[in-house]
Amino acid sequence: MLNSVSSSSGLSYATPQTRGQGQVASGDQAKGQGGTDKASAGNSSQDSQQVDQTNIAQLKARDSAVRAHEQAHIAASGGLAEGGPSFVYQRGPDGKNYAIGGEVNIDASPGRTPQETITKAQLVRAAALAPADPSPQDRSVAAHATQMELQARAELLTQGSQQTAKSRELNGDSNPAIRAYSGADNGSSFNAYA
Structure with a gap:
């Protein structure tokens, strides 16, 4: 199961x-x-x-962009982020480590109910697409979340159809108690104002 949102760069x-x-x-x-x-x-x-100096400036810019990207995922995750971001580092010519890629783990498992799954899928999709420049992995996670939401909606419709049929069976004309009360069995009607 797809459960993470990430960004990375081949910057060197x-x-x-x-x-x-x-x-x-x-x-x-x-x-x-x-x-x-x-x-x-x-x-x-x-x-x-x-x-x-040019390389250090590029690495600093990439580091800032990666950190902002991963923070956008966390901010939009609605509490589904599992821990903080993980970063891939590259050592610059100045001896310092700069983030050149990162990942945030997101709980993308289905909910206990179709409605909970729909809500989670919407949060996962929002978290995946939150950065200004979603990576291919981010877009893949968003597509997976959309598919998860569509499946939950289909399940919700199926449950609704089954409940409607059951409700008709219990409350409709086929229920002998309702037919007897409404007078549908003998053709007579009941007038409460008589």
């Missing part, structure tokens, strides 16, 4: 060690051309710091 950052598979960093280019130049080494260090 380039460090001076992993940058440019097949490309050579500017300091390495200077070395490859026949020697080490102090100005090139200084530029390489500045380039590396700029890349690190």
Whole structure:
């Protein structure tokens, strides 16, 4: 059974060690051309710091977006969230961990009655679609909740039809007690004002 709402990202950052598979960093280019130049080494260090700062800024932005996304699920869950969010972290060039993905577990089990199931399904769907940018997993959970609600509504209609038939059987013309009281058996009518 589907019971979680999540978001994730494949965001990664380039460090001076992993940058440019097949490309050579500017300091390495200077070395490859026949020697080490102090100005090139200084530029390489500045380039590396700029890349690190850019990567840190991207990771901070992603961290904020992921945390807001998961908090939106919790806020809209109506108490169906099971605990807090779980995060997937990536260590930035500054040594800090940044959230790049997350998950909130939601109780998506059917209720005890069709009406309770309908209510839960609506809450699950609202929680799944609460973030401004629902992930494919979020949309899948919402679709599952919609299906659960439709099944509960069908069950409610079936129960209603069965109750209506039972009510007609007990209270309708086929009930001999009602027919006798209403005079339907002998064609006579009862006038209470006579």
